[in-house]
Amino acid sequence: MNLLKEMASRDRVFDFMAPARSPVDVRHGPILYLEDVSVSFDGFRAINDLNLTIDDGELRCIIGPNGAGKTTMMDIITGKTRPDHGSVWFGSRHDLLTMNEPQIASLGIGRKFQKPTVFEALTVFENLELAMAADKRIWPTLTARLSGEARDRIDEVLVTIGLTGHRDRPAGILSHGQKQWLEIGMLLMQRPRLLLVDEPVAGMTEQEMERTAELLTGLAGKQSVVVVEHDMGFVRSIARTVTVLHQGSVLAEGSMDQVSSDPRVVEVYLGTESDNTEDARC
Amino acid sequence: MRTIRSLVQGLLCLIVVSLAAPAALAAPDDDGRALLEALDTDSYAAKGEAVTAIADSGHPQSRVWLEALLDGKLQRQEDGGRFVVVLANRGRHWPVRDALTDEDLGEMSRRDLDRIGINNALRGQLQNTLALLDLRAPAVSARREAARDLLGEVSPSMVEPLNGLVENEADDEVRRLLTQAIAIQRLERGDLEAVEALSGSLNTSVRSALSAAARSDDAALAEAATDALAGIEQKQKLNDGIQTLYFGLSLGSVLVLAAIGLAITFGVMGVINMAHGELIMLGAYTTWGMQQLLPGQPGLALLLSIPAGFLVAALAGIVIERSVIQFLKGRPLETLLATFGVSLILQQLVRTLISPLNRTVVSPEWMSGSLMINEGLSLTLNRLLVLGFALLVFAGLMLVMRRTRLGLEVRAVTQNRAMARSMGIRATRVDILTFALGSGVAGLAGVALSQLTNVGPNLGQNYIIDSFMVVVFGGVGNLWGTLVAGLSLGVINQVLEPWAGAVLAKILVLVFIILFIQKRPRGLFPQKGRAAEG
């Protein structure tokens, strides 16, 4: 049974069998739709009958204590982890569970990892160049030459993320915050419809945090943005709608004020907030 | 030329003796000397008669002579014609005793001694003669052993004395064996009734005799023998199945032993220790060293080697960890290269310090031979013990990992180093101990392998790739996985071997593992979850 499923997903490896990239259909409501999703590791239920919808152009914050399943949820959306059951739709046309990571990425879902992952050996400019929407098959990549238009676009993003001065430096020597921005910049180069951002301000200074908040709120509207974050101050500063995850399912959803006054949330999360400042992985 | 010379010498001696005989009537051991003189001939037929004569003489030294003869240690001085029993024939000078008087003669040069040679036919006769002597031994086990040796070896002249022995024998098993032995002899003469006495026996000598009878010209005899054989084949099939399984488990246990230490260093610490094979080799050399220290007590030496081998390999492991691996934290591929270098150095060190040649490791008595389940199925003792040893080591290791403070700390450090450190666990110490444990277990594997294969500088090389395959196949970081993987690979290999041949079987197993890893990149028992994705 598993084998069949796997084969069904494997055939997508071939280009000619994969559906041509079609625009995301958001006429019928949300851009992202998770229904009854569950997954367990070694008997531990990381995600438990999770239901979640994100509207087009929305900026959503997701909070929750350690082990609530935030990162696992992102893994499921981006195709890294397969759920045991449930369905995940991007718009009303694309069943994400039938696709692999690059396919999902080329649909327009961008992801920023918890730990900033940029290509440290490459320059800032090259990082953005690789992220740029382009024909990403082998031969075109091998023979690719950068057009003036693309150069302009990269410079544009460099300005947006404030790294113009570091254009030709290896990404590895950037500061932590700069790496975070570079990663967001890379997502922007992809021209995504949906951005998944995992703990964007962890380890940032106050100023950096402000700059990041500006960046993200600036993005909302053009793109849908989902932010997973621990820092309550930061969440409060950017969020319109907040979803609280607990033990793999949604505990509460609403504005920050609504949520923080919910007694259940206070009990499981806010009450223990101080312990969670230095979380590495949930 | 040599033969002529010894023939002449023999003749001369005979003349001398026959001349001297009347004069030396008073000498007590005249008869003995004559018996031995008869052995000193170039005709193996004549020697055979001389052996019979010695066996029949009832001379007190006869057993010593026959055993020495069997071992090639009954010799004669070139000049004086004195017969001696050589006690140890290594080197240029050998300690000897007088064959007749049992007097200690000190050492003699091997140039001065002539061996009384025997061939295979004579060896068989000697063994039978000794077996007949053993059949009168007081110990039941000795009598059974002797009776078993007689199967298929009974000559017509032996039937008479054997019949007598059967009647006086108290032990059922010995009686049954002797009856069978006699029946085989009768079958060889074409006795139809003998078939009945033999049918159902799984003994190879019996099957051999029946097969011969099945081809005989006597139609009735051939038919009866064929029927009896068919019945035996039926029984044998089941035995063969069990035997293949045993072979597989036995091979598997060797793989498990070789791999289990790696499962710790590689699986738990993430160190790709290419010098693992050489740690096994150190264990094996420790066994050799122990046996050099305790000559004549191979069993005791082997038992002592178990702790010693563990310690030696563990110490070597600590040295490797401190000098190389600690600098390569979190760079697994580079530990691979560095430890490969260490393995080359260790190999060459052994070649330079000890010898490029293989070393002799003796199997103690209790590790030779086989355990008889039934007559068609016996399990070789050394492999059985190695199998048991492997399981014991595995159980011990599980205990250490699950039940001790060290095990807890090891698991803590593996899962979250920073966290463990902050809780006061000294991660460096744990690293050292873990690596020492893995290395020590490799040493234990070496002690066991010294009983199965060559002890030489290349020993480790032969096991390193297999070990990695087992660990990866079983799932890195999972001891149970290693056990299951090792045993199942062993069985697969042995099941494939009869029809694919040894080489192809091995290739097929490797290809199978390569394909399996594609299908399940994390092995049989993967560590699931996000930590494993790292």
Added chain:
Amino acid sequence: MSSHSPAVPKRLFAATLLSLAVSAPAMAQEDPIKVGILHSLSGTMAISESTLKDTMLMLIEQQNAQGGLLGRELEPVVVDPASDWPLFAEKARQLLAQDEVDVIFGNWTSVSRKSVLPVVEELDGLLFYPVQYEGEESSENVFYTGAAPNQQAVPAVDYLMNEVGVERWVLAGTDYVYPRTTNKILEAYLKDHGVADDDIMVNYTPFGHSDWQNIVSDIADFGSQGKKTAVVSTINGDANVPFYRELGNQGIDAADIPVVAFSVGEQELSGIDTAPLVGHLAAWNYFMSVDTDTNYDFIDSWIDYTGDEMAVTNDPMEAHYIGFNMWAEAVRKAGTAEVDAVKDAIIGVSVPNLTGGYATMMPNHHITKPVLIGEIQDNGQFSIVWETPSTVAGDAWSDYLPGSRDLISDWRAPMRCGNYNVVEGRCGGGADAEVASVE
């Protein structure tokens, strides 16, 4: 990146060796005669080959102590091909082209010889090859002082057939060319002598095979069919110990199913627990236990040379002893160490072997040898149970293989051909090529 540097220290090395040796003051001031030694000193074959290097150094030292050859000193040039077959060719080229040695003693494995062969032929060198091999080869530049199959395998089978009464045969070998060829020859030979197909079982295993359970149990089965069975083993090196152990443990001893081995000698036995092997057989052209004075003298000087009271001698060492003496004799006869002269002079040369007879170089570059069958004893020595009544001349081409039945080899003028086809009456392909390339 000059290639001269490796040669310079080597000369130093050789010089040091020589100064250690008892150098004869009476030696002439002429250039020394250079003797190349091409044996692996590292890697897997070092086990077997490094003793042969020492044997050569000992023989050269003894010769120098007697005043060298033609009044010239002998200078050993030792290189290490490191058990790496392509490296053998490279080192042979180095010996011949850079060091300009007059003769090479070397190689153990067939593949290393095959690797060296084109080089020795191209640069017109002399190679003495001391190990028993599969035959099917004859080169103008190579002298085979080890046994060809008819000097080892065939007589051993004869002995088992006639003296022991064996009717059923297991041909077990390591999967490489020597066992393959030997077993091909034996199969043909056995069938010629009326052995049925069913009574022959052939089995090949990889190098260093250590799990013999299945095969030994098959052999036991094969041997329980009411006919006397023997195993003819061409199992190589490291695989032997586990093989004999398994035989012993499964209760098969030499009286039931004797094993006659062609690759188990004194040196191999020195690293084994001999208990399970006792009574099994080996066929060689020399055993350390041979009871002759020349042999005892050889053993004594070997023990003195190595300083190891327990040092053993073996068949390939005797082959080097014979080969070296033959070469020395041929140099004396020719009055020069020049290759072509020695090549012609050596045919017909007879020197004493260690078993009390003489070895003669035949026109096909193989030598005459007695064949001995020995039983393994618990002290790691062999007790000789049978020997051929006279010496046997080595055949380059087996009489039992269809491809080579019609070939003979004769390097004397005017024939000078390694594979003359007696049916077609012409010299075969290899030599044509030789002529073509010379022209």
Added chain:
Amino acid sequence: MLASRSWLSRPLRERSTQIFLGVLLAALAVFTLLNLIVPAGHPLHVSTYTVTLLGKYLSFALLAVALDLVWGYLGILSLGHGAFFALGGYAMGMYLMRQIGDRGVYGDPVLPDFMVFLDWDSLPWYWHGFDMAWFALLMVLLAPGLLALVFGFLAFRSRVTGVYLSIITQALTFALMLAFFRNEMGFGGNNGLTDFKELLGYDLRSDATRLGLFLASGLALALGYVLCRAIVASKLGRVSMACRDAEARTRFLGYRVERVQLFVFVVSAMLAGVAGALYVPQVGIINPGEFSPIFSIEVVLWVALGGRGTLYGAVIGALVVNYAKTVFTGVMPEAWLFALGGLFVVVTVLLPKGVAGLLASLRRRRDDDASETPAQGASS
């Protein structure tokens, strides 16, 4: 076409490549002249023996470059590159065997000698076509290429990477070694293929052919170097490095990581095959020993010593280690394994970036010194 030409010629405009090619071609020219013009016996004369030895080193250097492409730039440590090298070598060896024709000892017009004496009556199917040079040369590329394609397809698709991949590449070459040892395979078993006579009609024994092979190896190294540089300097090269440093990130950017890996792996395998094909006629034998895992690990050492991730470093490493091997096995054979083993340890522990890294850091320090002094001067 224009586009593809430009990506290939891109490295020729790089200074480092120009220097590398300049040194390599100059060395080729110098050794050729020293061999041809300087009379034998003169201290500056380079013998044909040395030329062949250098030709062997150059083919090893090409192998090292191929390995560095996957290890240094793609982050895949292949412990089985010897397998591709050997397959290329066998393809060449089979061609050379067929060229012997009826000049073998048995004079069979078609069958190689080892088949005659093992009683084969006809040529196995996979030996057909190897009498034609173009086919054999194609196979030199295709045999390793196909193996890499199949193996890589399976492995990368399942995301077998890192340590696991290294271990199964080792298993791959080990399995191939066992297979080629089998005489039934029809590749000459342990003895392999040897006693070659001529290549493309040129006598392999002649000095001119040997010199030609040396030059061919040098040119192949130059071309292989340029090809690898071109890949590395292209956007694909940057994607490779991206896969090496952050595979998941690359995947989320929409690149088919497994295809990038497969492409580079196959190119590397083919280069290794070419290296093997040049190696065989120069050493005169190919046998299963080249498949041995130890050889493949040794190749990794060459690259590690030279400095992974710098193609010229791989070349330096291959030349240095092999030259050292030649010297050591000549002077003090027993010490060679100590030296080799020690090198492994020292390089990984003390010189993780190899000789090239050492040179680079020295240069950087010098540059820093040079640039800092005036800066300090200005600020003070």
